[in-house]
Amino acid sequence: MHYTKYVYKLTPEAFYSFLADYGKGVEVLSEGESWVEFALYEPLEGLTPVQVLEVQVLPPERVFRPIKVKELVVLPHWLKPVVIRQGVAFGTGLHPSTRLCLELLQEFLQEGWSVLDVGTGTGILAIACKRLGAGRVVAIDTDPQAVQECRHNAQENCLQVECLLSRPELVEEKFDLLVANLELNIFREELPFLKRLFRKVGIFSGLYGEGELKEFTKLLGLKPAKIRGSQGWRALAVSL
Ligand SMILES: C[S@@+](CC[C@H](N)C(=O)[O-])C[C@H]1O[C@@H](n2cnc3c(N)ncnc32)[C@H](O)[C@@H]1O
Incomplete structure (x- = not known):
């Protein structure tokens, strides 16, 4: 200007x-x-x-950065905060597999889409989806402690996320987007169920190295629209 x-x-x-x-x-x-x-x-x-x-x-984005003063954080309005209280569940955003999902979500998720977050842990990805403008967001985990922490964190962020103790084979609906940060040995069992749960985009993370990525894509049987990597970890997105 x-x-x-x-x-x-x-x-x-x-x-x-x-x-x-x-x-x-x-x-x-x-x-x-x-x-x-x-x-x-x-x-x-x-x-x-x-x-x-x-x-x-200079435009405000170039000069106005988050400011931390002791326990207070002042954020420019265009940043989208995700507040997490760390308990025992996985998902602070420190792990590359989580961060790769956060990147892919920002590339693929569209406003108003319904989302299923499988293996939600702290709820970090589900909360991020809601913050990014998703419609209905359902988050499932097999660990009751994670479900409790997901509920607490969603509340902390004043966002509505349905946090349920469940597993993919028990979910009966389809969602626009599915995000799952799991592990290869869990994907080996769950992939047939996961594939039935999304109609537009699937984001999968928690794969370590090229070998795991190769086995996963073979099991998935779909061509990835995007593969991202960080510190040896791999994540991918598929579009239907
Ligand atoms: C690596 S953590 C991911 C946490 C969070 N979504 C993130 O990206 O940081 C994987 C989570 O999946 C859950 N989990 C493991 N097997 C599962 C299954 N079959 N169905 C649903 N959740 C599962 C675990 O309890 C754990 O909370």
């Missing part, structure tokens, strides 16, 4: 008297015993600027 910047020079007395009347902030550029040089982004009536500059202002 471009702005016109007006630079003025006044005696200190004239400047401070102007400032008291002006009622808004100005940018003081330099100050001496007999002058104050200052700038503002509008012309002043009755005063001739010493300089008029065209300045480029």
Whole structure:
């Protein structure tokens, strides 16, 4: 964005008297015993600027970053927070397999889509989906402690996620998107059920190395739309 910047020079007395009347902030550029040089982004009536500059202002995304002051975090409005209370369930976002899912979700999930998160742990992916604008989000896990933590975290984020103690073979509906961060030995058993649970996009993570990825894609029998990797971990998305 471009702005016109007006630079003025006044005696200190004239400047401070102007400032008291002006009622808004100005940018003081330099100050001496007999002058104050200052700038503002509008012309002043009755005063001739010493300089008029065209300045480029960086977009807010380039300058406004999250700020942490002790326990307070101030976030720019365009960032989407996911608050997690770590208990015993998996899913703080520190593990690459979780982060790869978070990346793929941002590439594939569309506003209003229904989502099934299989093996939700803390609920991190389900909560992220809701934050990204998903419609109905159901999160399942076989561990009762994880279901409890998922419920708590969803509440903490003031988001509605249905957190259920369940496994893929017991789910009877289809969802627009399925996300599952599990392990190859679990996928070996669950993949036939998981494949029946999504109608648009499936995101699968928790595979370590090329060997596991190869075996998984063979079991899946679908061509990945995207494969992502980090620190040896692999995740993929398939589109139907
Ligand atoms: C690696 S953690 C993923 C947690 C979280 N979704 C994340 O991405 O950080 C896998 C979770 O799947 C759950 N799980 C294992 N086998 C499962 C199954 N057959 N059906 C549903 N959940 C399962 C575990 O209890 C665990 O909470």
